[in-house]
Amino acid sequence: MSVISVPQDFNEDDLYVDLESIFGHPLFLKCEGFNFAGSIKLKAATEMVEAAERDGLLGPGSVLIESSSGNLGVALSMIAASKGYRFLCVTDSRCNLSTRLLMEALGAEVHVVTEAGEGGFLGARIDHVRALCASDDRYVWLNQYTNPNNGMAHYRRTAPAIARQFPDLDVLFVGAGTTGTLMGCARFFREWHRPVRIVAVDSAGSVTFGDTPGRRMIPGLGTSVRPPLLDTSYVDEVVHVPEADTIRACHRLARRGFLFGGSTGTVVSGATSWLAAHGDENPTAVAIAPDLGERYLETVYQTNWVHDLYGEHVLAPPAAVAPSPAV
Numbered sequence: 075m076s077v078i079s080v081p082q083d084f085n086e087d088d089l090y091v092d093l094e095s096i097f098g099h100p101l102f103l104k105c106e107g108f109n110f111a112g113s114i115k116l117k118a119a120t121e122m123v124e125a126a127e128r129d130g131l132l133g134p135g136s137v138l139i140e141s142s143s144g145n146l147g148v149a150l151s152m153i154a155a156s157k158g159y160r161f162l163c164v165t166d167s168r169c170n171l172s173t174r175l176l177m178e179a180l181g182a183e184v185h186v187v188t189e190a191g192e193g194g195f196l197g198a199r200i201d202h203v204r205a206l207c208a209s210d211d212r213y214v215w216l217n218q219y220t221n222p223n224n225g226m227a228h229y230r231r232t233a234p235a236i237a238r239q240f241p242d243l244d245v246l247f248v249g250a251g252t253t254g255t256l257m258g259c260a261r262f263f264r265e266w267h268r269p270v271r272i273v274a275v276d277s278a279g280s281v282t283f284g285d286t287p288g289r290r291m292i293p294g295l296g297t298s299v300r301p302p303l304l305d306t307s308y309v310d311e312v313v314h315v316p317e318a319d320t321i322r323a324c325h326r327l328a329r330r331g332f333l334f335g336g337s338t339g340t341v342v343s344g345a346t347s348w349l350a351a352h353g354d355e356n357p358t359a360v361a362i363a364p365d366l367g368e369r370y371l372e373t374v375y376q377t378n379w380v381h382d383l384y385g386e387h388v389l390a391p392p393a394a395v396a397p398s399p400a401v
């Protein structure tokens with residue numbers, strides 16, 4: 075039995091889905107969505123808030139402010155409510171409606187940036203946060219893009235939890251947004267007793283690893299400005315996944331009863347293509363699923379949205395092979 079009195083004290087860290095029967099490759103998917111914030115961002119939020127309190131940056135009267143595409147915003151809304159802080163989240167028009175409503179239900183104020191600036195939506199969000207911070211010194215900006223405690227959360231918690239369950243781990247697939255998860259896990263496994271290949275999975279059109287900027291509609295992964303936390307010397311390989319493949323992977327999982335978020339579709343698609351290309355190696359492989367699918371019902375799992383953005387045939391089954399004529 076688990077009994078808690080603050081929501082951040084519960085987090086399921088030991089649940090994996092074996093994807094072999096769905097995708098035909100041995101791959102264990104670590105589920106990070108089973109906590110009261112519904113995502114892996116609970117860990118980063120907790121670590122950043124506790125460090126700011128320890129350092130005396132955050133205290134009674136402070137107003138937390140953050141730029142988030144959604145999940146960190148939800149996690150901070152929850153922690154702020156639990157600890158009695160005010161919280162203002164700056165997001166953009168790609169943020170799912172349900173995520174915004176969730177933050178508001180938890181008592182947060184949400185500002186939605188509707189125009190992308192020169193640095194894309196992310197740049198516009200950061201400009202808005204900076205302007206607010208300059209206007210009132212009660213604002214405390216944790217800044218997930220530069221805060222080392224973002225990665226530290228995964229160095230201290232996510233990666234050791236994987237290492238405990240998979241002592242023979244060969245390859246780890248991690249999606250890259252701020253790259254906190256990626257860098258925290260990569261740093262931990264660099265110091266581990268055996269080499270682990272770290273494969274970063276990013277959305278096609280994200281500039282994080284130097285891809286040409288392009289349209290990206292699924293929040294969580296990818297950037298329009300290179301993330302300052304990223305140190306590529308810790309990353310062995312990078313896989314870029316077009317969003318149409320993300321959609322296909324999400325729906326394939328859903329058809330087997332596993333409703334995951336958009337970035338999980340990207341990570342699973344990237345991981346299974348990588349495993350297909352390394353078929354003879356048979357590695358022990360783990361991928362990280364950052365959240366679950368209910369926040370994506372009006373996007374990734376909504377037929378009109380999918381057809382409008384990725385075409386009517388994106389989810390069509392592969393064309394049946396015509397039977398050979400009888401001889």
Ligand SMILES: Cc1ncc(COP(=O)(O)O)c(C=O)c1O
Binds near residue numbers: 113143145255364
């Ligand atoms: C759904 C989802 N997936 C992946 C990520 C990326 O994680 P990170 O910022 O640690 O790179 C995020 C971050 O917000 C997210 O919300």
